[in-house]
Amino acid sequence: MLETLLDPAVFPWILIVAGAAFLVIEATTPGFFMAVPGTAMIVLGLMVLAGVDIFASPVGVGIAVLAAIAAAVVSVLIYRRISPDQTPVTTGQDTIVGKTGVVTVAVVPDTISGKVDISGVIWSAKSTGTVLVPGTKIQVTATSGVHLTVEEVR
DSSP states (O other), X not given: OHHHHTOTTXXXXXXXXXXXXXXXXXXXXXXXXXXHHHHHHHHHHHHHHTTOOTTTSHHHHHHHHHHHHHHHHHHHHHHHHHSOOOOOOOOOHHHHTTOEEEEEEOBOBTOOOEEEEETTEEEEEEESSSOBOTTOXXXXXXXXXXXXXXXEOO
16 A cells, blocks of 8 residues: 555655645635645655655755745745735723724613624623714723723714
8 A cells, every 4th residue: 555655656646636635725724734734745746746756865855855945935925925914903801991983773871782883893882871873973981891881972
């Protein structure tokens, strides 16, 4: 079985198919864990198809290692270019107090059925004393978990 897998007619195709599978996995669940080995495997498979025997001598192993490193560097550079440059927006209880937004669903005192939009994120909210209709500009005065207490900005 191992002899069949390492056969020069079969082995490069195993590398190429496995590398392509890694790239498909990377494309469906991005995280850059599979892109480098997938790219390296495809390059090594193509090298074997081109006639470079990567197991025959130390020179072949060295060429394979250098090619794998080059493939890794290129895939990192490509990934950096195509990945978004933005750091994720994180909002917690400590950072939301004082922020302003707009009511999207009527906000009523003593119930968290109201909704407000703060920086593009919808939050459940209650008011400090009056009913706030959609479109009203608000400011966050307190938080309780993921629920906000808001008041109208005048």
